[in-house]
Amino acid sequence: MTSGPGSVGTALLDGLTSIASRAAAAILEVADPGLTRRDKADRSPVTAADENAEAVIQDGLARLLPGVPVVSEESAARLPPGAAQGRYLLVDPLDGTREILAGEREYAINIALIENCAPAMGVIMAPALGLLWRGIVGTGAERLRLDPGADPGQAAERVAIRTRAQPARGAAAVVSRFHREAETDAYLDQFPQVQRTVIGASIKFCRLAEGTADIYARMSAMWPWDVAAGHALVEAAGGILRDTSGQPIRYDRPHTRLPAFIAFGDPAAARWR
DSSP: OOOSGGGHHHHHHHHHHHHHHHHHHHHHTOSOGGGGOEEOTTSOEEOHHHHHHHHHHHHHHHHHSTTOOEEETTOOOOOOTTGGGSEEEEEEEEETHHHHHTTOSOOEEEEEEEETTEEEEEEEEETTTTEEEEEETTTEEEEEEOOTTOOGGGOSEEEEEOOOOOOSSSOEEEEOSSOOOHHHHHHHTTSTTOEEEEOOTTHHHHHHHTTSOOEEEEOSOBOHHHHHHHHHHHHHTTOEEEETTSOOOOOSOTTSOBOOEEEESSGGGOOOO
16 A cells, blocks of 8 residues: 555554554453443543553654644544644544443454545544455555554555445445434334444444445434545545535534434445435
8 A cells, every 4th residue: 555655655554553553452451341431411431441552652743743633532632723623633542332341343443644634644443343444535445454553564464445336236234333313213114124234443433344234324413423434445445434425524514413324335235314
């Protein structure tokens, strides 16, 4: 995967990959996250695993991209006025805290680079699965089989990934385990013989990007750090993500929830509400 002279984009992507991998190792060091659970003001759970990953990522990003602002779910830091129009990072150090508390393996680390209010680069790592998906919009995407803590050069497997053409019947939709909505099910019902698969956290985006699923619809607002890395990955792999009227989603207000959205692996099959 290259991006311009000197492969500057690939070098940066490798740096983000290493940071996500080290954060994955920090999550797995917490033997029982449930024993450290507390609830935040919005009643969402947080654990020592979230906090360990946050510390690793913040330190790594400060070294890799000094001076570039970071907006993270677990940080109170806010962007300076006007900074969202330039370059900044969106981070969810542990996307799927409810999954990890329930003993599920489908939780992830999300890191996205935002440029001019749009996702440019995304990294998603699933620590318990030993898998990492990454992509540069306009360049391509790939999946690495990577042990937590390892650098990308140590990947046991590295394969280019791309979205697939959506079948006329029996399209595969990925749906949330803990945030499933009747409105989403009603939307999916318009696709003939649609098959629904429950998948945790941002790994839903990864399934679209690697061509094992076709549709991911979310009919309720989500925080930008939950979406940006997956948004970048899907588009890097050839897919599309828009709001429910088919308009591009802008990341110009990183502390405000994004509108409902629909992602398709096959842009030609896109059908908005």
